[in-house]
Amino acid sequence: MQAHKCAIINGDDFGFSHGVNQAILKAHKEGVLTSTSLMVTGEAFDEAVDLAHAHPTLAVGLHLVLVCGRAALPPSEIPQLVDSKGNFPYGPERSGLRYQFIRATHEELRREIRAQLEKFRSSGLRLSHVDGHLHMHVHPVVLRILVDLADEFGIRVIRLPHEELGMNLRLDRRNLLTKLVWAGVFGRLRRYGEGLLKSKGIGFAERVYGLLQTGCITEEYLLGLIPQIEANLVEIYCHPAVVRSGESLNGPPGAGEAELAALLSGRVGEMLAAKGFELTNFEKAVWW
Secondary structure, three states, X not given: OOOOEEEEEEEEEEOOOHHHHHHHHHHHHHOOOOEEEEOOOOOOHXXXXXXXXXXXXXXXXXXXXXXXXXOOOXXXXXXXXXXXXXXXXXXXXXXXXXXXXXXXXXXXXXXXXXXXXXXXXXXXXXXXXXXXXXXXXXXXXXXXXXXXXXXXXXXXXXXOOEOOHHHHHHHOOOOHHHHHHHHHHHHHHHHHHHHHHHHHOOEOOOEEEOOXXXXXXXXXXXXXXHHHOOOOEEEEEEOXXXXXXXXXXXXXXXXHXXXXXXXXXXXXXXXXXXXXXXXXXXXXXXXX
16 A cells, blocks of 8 residues: 655745745745744744735744844843844854853753744744754754753654755756755754654654755756655655845745745645645644
């Protein structure tokens, strides 16, 4: 008997801008997108919440921001984490080292993570899952905090990036060195995360595609990827966007529009169906 195959297509950065909100809603209504991740400190957070309530078939999780973005708490409460304007000032590499080795950051991280979870809860939306901006949520210190808070906030699923390096390179050999480094680093983080989440009964997808192809989840890539996927519970995440005058971009120029086009592609939807994948979200997926 053939195993049931589920594909969750997630759009990150919901609430980042009006253009991102517009793209995610369009991809859900007209394309293959089934799920999204909400930035509770994003400029267009209120609009995103209203759109989510108006479209209940769109599952919504938390896109935790602990790097390259704005905090939920004021700077006076988390001075080890943010600058005087309340922004996380460092990139993922430096932030990751600080969070690992500067103990003063740990309690502030717990307070900020709690604040973002509380802001999500105050939206009235049901929490589908948790992931993180630039994947800082899989940092061991952060992931342990999320697990500690899981029962209180109803965290049932957490993203653990996991994709095959060889498969990705056969499809696209650009950025080879970066992909080699990321595959090594996130491979180790995945192994740590699997043990921790399994011990607490928190779910995670068998395969998660998007990390190695950040900013390049195009129609061509998806049409090459989908036939090669052998897992039964899969997440593919991307960052669709519509460019609007005066708004910041959430990726390289042109990337958001290309990824939106991929999500709207009839060929992509047909390929998923042909390979036996049911489009679903984290709440409806068939778990182990």
